[in-house]
Amino acid sequence: xxxxxxxxxxxxxxxxxxxxxxxxxxxxxxxxxxxxxxxxxxxxxxxxxxxxxxxxxxxxxxxxxxxxxxxxxxxxxxxxxxxxxxxxxxxxxxxxxxxxxxxxxxxxxxxxxxxxxx
Amino acid sequence: xxxxxxxxxxxxxxxxxxxxxxxxxxxxxxxxxxxxxxxxxxxxxxxxxxxxxxxxxxxxxxxxxxxxxxxxxxxxxxxxxxxxxxxxxxxxxxxxxxxxxxxxxxxxxxxxxxxxxxxxxxxxxxxxxxxxxxxxxxxxxxxxxxxxxxxxxxxxxxxxxxxxxxxxxxxxxxxxxxxxxxxxxxxxxxxxxxxxxxxxxxxxxxxxxxxxxxxxxxxxxxxxxxxxxxxxxxxxxxxxxxxxxxxxxxxxxxxxxxxxxxxxxxxxxxxxxxxxxxxxxxxxxxxxxxxxxxxxxxxxxxxxxxxxxxxxxxxxxxxxxxxxxxxxxxxxxxxxxxxxxxxxxxxxxxxxxxxxxxxxxxxxxxxxxxxxxxxxxxxxxxxxxxxxxxxxxxxxxxxxxxxxxxxxxxxxxxxxxxxxxxxxxxxxxxxxxxxxxxxxxxxxxxxxxxxxxxxxxxxxxxxxxxxxxxxxxxxxxxxxxxxxxxxxxxxxxxxxxxxxxxxxxxxxxxxxxxxxxxxxxxxxxxxxxxxxxxxxxxxxxxxxxxxxxxxxxxxxxxxxxxxxxxxxxxxxxxxxxxxxxxxxxxxxxxxxxxxxxxxxxxxxxxxxxxxxxxxxxxxxxxxxxxxxxxxxxxxxxxxxxxxxxxxxxxxxxxxxxxxxxxxxxxxxxxxxxxxxxxxxxxxxxxxxxxxxxxxxxxxxxxxxxxxxxxxxxxxxxxxxxxxxxxxxxxxxxxxxxxxxxxxxxxxxxxxxxxxxxxxxxxxxxxxxxxxxxxxxxxxxxxxxxxxxxxxxxxxxxxxxxxxxxxxxxxxxxxxxxxxxxxxxxxxxxxxxxxxxxxxxxxxxxx
Numbered sequence: 001x002x003x004x005x006x007x008x009x010x011x012x013x014x015x016x017x018x019x020x021x022x023x024x025x026x027x028x029x030x031x032x033x034x035x036x037x038x039x040x041x042x043x044x045x046x047x048x049x050x051x052x053x054x055x056x057x058x059x060x061x062x063x064x065x066x067x068x069x070x071x072x073x074x075x076x077x078x079x080x081x082x083x084x085x086x087x088x089x090x091x092x093x094x095x096x097x098x099x100x101x102x103x104x105x106x107x108x109x110x111x112x113x114x115x116x117x118x
Numbered sequence: 119x120x121x122x123x124x125x126x127x128x129x130x131x132x133x134x135x136x137x138x139x140x141x142x143x144x145x146x147x148x149x150x151x152x153x154x155x156x157x158x159x160x161x162x163x164x165x166x167x168x169x170x171x172x173x174x175x176x177x178x179x180x181x182x183x184x185x186x187x188x189x190x191x192x193x194x195x196x197x198x199x200x201x202x203x204x205x206x207x208x209x210x211x212x213x214x215x216x217x218x219x220x221x222x223x224x225x226x227x228x229x230x231x232x233x234x235x236x237x238x239x240x241x242x243x244x245x246x247x248x249x250x251x252x253x254x255x256x257x258x259x260x261x262x263x264x265x266x267x268x269x270x271x272x273x274x275x276x277x278x279x280x281x282x283x284x285x286x287x288x289x290x291x292x293x294x295x296x297x298x299x300x301x302x303x304x305x306x307x308x309x310x311x312x313x314x315x316x317x318x319x320x321x322x323x324x325x326x327x328x329x330x331x332x333x334x335x336x337x338x339x340x341x342x343x344x345x346x347x348x349x350x351x352x353x354x355x356x357x358x359x360x361x362x363x364x365x366x367x368x369x370x371x372x373x374x375x376x377x378x379x380x381x382x383x384x385x386x387x388x389x390x391x392x393x394x395x396x397x398x399x400x401x402x403x404x405x406x407x408x409x410x411x412x413x414x415x416x417x418x419x420x421x422x423x424x425x426x427x428x429x430x431x432x433x434x435x436x437x438x439x440x441x442x443x444x445x446x447x448x449x450x451x452x453x454x455x456x457x458x459x460x461x462x463x464x465x466x467x468x469x470x471x472x473x474x475x476x477x478x479x480x481x482x483x484x485x486x487x488x489x490x491x492x493x494x495x496x497x498x499x500x501x502x503x504x505x506x507x508x509x510x511x512x513x514x515x516x517x518x519x520x521x522x523x524x525x526x527x528x529x530x531x532x533x534x535x536x537x538x539x540x541x542x543x544x545x546x547x548x549x550x551x552x553x554x555x556x557x558x559x560x561x562x563x564x565x566x567x568x569x570x571x572x573x574x575x576x577x578x579x580x581x582x583x584x585x586x587x588x589x590x591x592x593x594x595x596x597x598x599x600x601x602x603x604x605x606x607x608x609x610x611x612x613x614x615x616x617x618x619x620x621x622x623x624x625x626x627x628x629x630x631x632x633x634x635x636x637x638x639x640x641x642x643x644x645x646x647x648x649x650x651x652x653x654x655x656x657x658x659x660x661x662x663x664x665x666x667x668x669x670x671x672x673x674x675x676x677x678x679x680x681x682x683x684x685x686x687x688x689x690x691x692x693x694x695x696x697x698x699x700x701x702x703x704x705x706x707x708x709x710x711x712x713x714x715x716x717x718x719x720x721x722x723x724x725x726x727x728x729x730x731x732x733x734x735x736x737x738x739x740x741x742x743x744x745x746x747x748x749x750x751x752x753x754x755x756x757x758x759x760x761x762x763x764x765x766x767x768x769x770x771x772x773x774x775x776x777x778x779x780x781x782x783x784x785x786x787x788x789x790x791x792x793x794x795x796x797x798x799x800x801x802x803x804x805x806x807x808x809x810x811x812x813x814x815x816x817x818x819x820x821x822x823x824x825x826x827x828x829x830x831x832x833x834x835x836x837x838x839x840x841x842x843x844x845x846x847x848x849x850x851x852x853x854x855x856x857x858x859x860x861x862x863x864x865x866x867x868x869x870x871x872x873x874x875x876x877x878x879x880x881x882x883x884x885x886x887x888x889x890x891x892x893x894x895x896x897x898x899x900x901x902x903x904x905x906x907x908x909x910x911x912x913x914x915x916x917x918x919x920x921x922x923x924x925x926x927x928x929x930x931x932x933x934x935x936x937x938x939x940x941x942x943x944x945x946x947x948x949x950x951x952x953x954x955x956x957x958x959x960x961x962x963x964x
Contacts, residue, residue, distance in 0.1 A: 017930045021930050023666070023924075024662070029930060030929060031932040036929075036936070039930070042638065044628070045638060059680065061680065061682035061938065062938050062939075063670070063682045066670040067670070068645070068668075068669065068670075069638070070639040071637040071638035071639070072606070073606070077640075081670030082680065082682075084641055
């Protein structure tokens with residue numbers, strides 16, 4: 001991920017929910033300043049937590065957090081529940097459509113608290 | 119000749135008759151630009167499949183039977199006229215004239231006029247309700263006549279006669295077959311086989327009268343007519359169907375001086391030319407070597423030979439194998455080569471199993487080295503290999519009887535590898551094993567591709583199992599692996615995963631992935647595993663370990679719509695609902711401002727519910743006595759029904775009670791795809807059961823069961839699976855069929871496609887379910903019992919589970935709703951706003 005120093009300067013780690021609110025191997029959605037961000041917890045993946053935009057740019061609805069997670073060629077992905085395109089949880093890139101992607105966010109757990117960098 | 123003259127010199131080919139053979143001829147020649155084809159058909163419709171005519175009464179329509187249509191012929195550049203009976207052949211000026219006076223010049227004329235049913239000259243034969251069985255129009259007439267008839271008689275106990283008898287039995291008539299000879303199917307079957315066949319057919323409720331010559335048809339006493347036989351016995355009937363053989367339509371040849379045989383038929387040579395070298399005759403109107411071939415395969419062979427000869431190639435028609443395999447009223451009958459053992463010095467081996475109604479005979483050469491013929495009644499499983507022995511002159515095993523004796527696993531089988539390249543695989547389209555090898559070499563790597571380039575198995579379909587065997591053997595010989603992997607995480611098909619889960623008692627996706635898969639899984643293998651786990655153990659699907667596996671619909675127990683909202687469908691079994699419950703649905707929909715619509719499955723769908731509204735809506739529905747409708751699941755949807763005899767003047771059974779029972783029994787069953795049922799209270803079939811996965815139709819004597827029908831994207835009429843079942847047997851068969859489907863189908867494979875992919879098709883399924891050929895019935899029934907006993911309403915369970923309820927929020931950190939969901943009003947109800955109707959949601963990142 002690339003962040004310019006300027007943009008980073010405006011951003012902060014914001015508390016979203018507690019670790020227990022996450023659903024193992026599935027997603028939840030956070031609402032932060034009117035932004036919808038899907039947070040996924042992949043227990044078996046190398047990296048456990050991922051956050052991407054909740055808006056499906058192809059289906060044009062806020063549904064990404066309801067998708068099934070998994071891997072395609074070892075890349076962690078979520079499949080849109082509307083039309084099943086895969087979005088990389090690492091880069092946000094749609095694997096079936098080069099022109100489509102979802103934004104990616106930094107997410108972490110600090111003393112039981114799930115935090116997003118927005 | 120210059121190129122231009124060649125174009126002008128396009129030859130005119132006029133084809134008279136558009137039956138199966140006439141059409142096949144057109145297929146052979148239309149691609150060749152040197153010829154302009156004109157088809158003149160006396161019938162009102164273009165070519166259709168007469169071989170499968172009887173299926174008209176089990177649900178096929180004229181369109182289903184059609185072999186071509188106007189658009190196809192137009193695309194092929196074929197000029198055609200229907201209702202165009204040819205009345206004159208002007209050989210000198212090379213033109214034909216139709217009844218309406220239209221003239222068509224020809225360079226070559228092809229007569230494919232076919233045959234007509236022979237009606238014996240019995241006084242009274244021309245009265246009303248005395249019919250024949252040949253064209254779709256005949257079928258309409260039979261259907262009409264049956265409406266005012268109770269008893270039907272078929273005169274003629276040959277192959278076609280028995281098919282016709284089946285047809286009138288299907289129409290609900292008391293059915294009789296009257297045969298002049300002492301046995302049924304005397305052409306194809308010997309006396310011993312004929313006797314077994316008769317018993318089987320009588321067991322099915324058709325009365326057979328052999329050695330009966332009809333003298334006269336008179337007015338009846340109880341019925342419309344009375345058949346008076348030469349032995350002074352009589353038979354009362356309302357409908358009479360003549361099926362006493364065919365006669366060639368050779369009147370054009372007679373009138374315009376083409377040579378015809380003593381007993382009719384247009385004489386042809388080995389190139390299918392008549393006595394006029396520019397006129398060909400093919401199919402059932404043609405007489406070759408003093409023989410008329412009444413089967414479609416030889417007709418096709420003639421069509422090919424004539425087309426080739428017109429193109430200047432020298433191919434010959436040298437007779438045809440008349441072997442045949444068919445199923446008459448569910449009785450398997452096979453006849454190969456010299457079925458009667460007429461060859462000098464021939465020897466026979468016979469096996470008869472009276473209790474089972476099975477009769478098998480083989481006729482071998484005097485030195486016991488070659489197979490000459492065979493008769494199979496009640497079980498034709500050896501037909502394919504016996505036919506190959508006969509056609510290819512393959513040396514028989516030392517004990518030829520082993521080919522027909524029931525010996526368990528020791529039976530010598532004729533593998534695809536042991537067939538010579540010349541072996542005829544598909545005799546309808548003349549496809550040899552060599553042709554199949556050539557197609558595989560040319561790149562055909564799946565069966566559909568092979569079928570479309572060779573046309574093999576697209577005629578009668580009798581060779582489908584053999585074709586698959588040869589094809590797969592050839593692929594294997596080339597080291598091609600037939601890939602059935604479900605996705606990149608599992609190198610198994612759904613069926614294999616089902617067996618692994620069952621045998622190894624695997625209870626979670628993670629366990630399955632650890633033992634047999636790789637990676638993290640995906641949206642294909644996860645829901646499939648969830649479905650299999652549900653079919654095997656039937657645990658609550660939102661159980662913590664199963665929840666991440668479910669597709670969004672199952673995950674939220676509702677149907678996801680395009681804007682991210684959900685629709686809600688409570689179960690309304692059989693479409694029966696009290697006014698009180700209707701009011702509850704109305705009030706809930708009103709309260710949550712939902713769009714409502716009646717579904718095709720006799721239920722009510724409520725659209726536009728947000729995730730966080732789903733539990734509130736369901737609490738109200740459950741309090742009023744509703745259950746989840748599983749509209750979101752790959753599972754039983756509805757059992758559609760008519761009101762049945764309770765209200766209807768025509769109903770013969772209580773279809774609604776049966777529908778309620780079935781819906782309650784199978785609700786909650788998770789399956790490879792959705793399953794729909796219907797139950798109709800009489801043959802008027804108002805519930806449209808024949809378009810459902812499981813269709814049940816009431817008869818006077820019980821229930822008829824149809825399976826594997828489908829509406830939707832790829833309509834398919836259900837196959838009649840069993841007739842006149844009592845309640846218990848009906849349920850037992852449905853239990854078995856459904857569980858066998860759940861166990862063996864591919865992911866997202868509807869029952870219709872599943873049946874077509876089963877090797878052996880309907881017959882095989884009947885053996886597994888009715889005869890329990892795999893000894894699986896007990897297990898299938900037990901499994902269904904486990905499912906039925908462990909049913910729970912998933913919404914009721916969910917509402918009582920605080921952990922599961924956590925999911926039903928739009929946001930984990932807020933009680934707000936998704937502001938992106940916007941509705942507008944249309945026809946007094948909501949609908950999702952279109953792009954241009956949306957009010958922009960202001961987003962301020964600060």
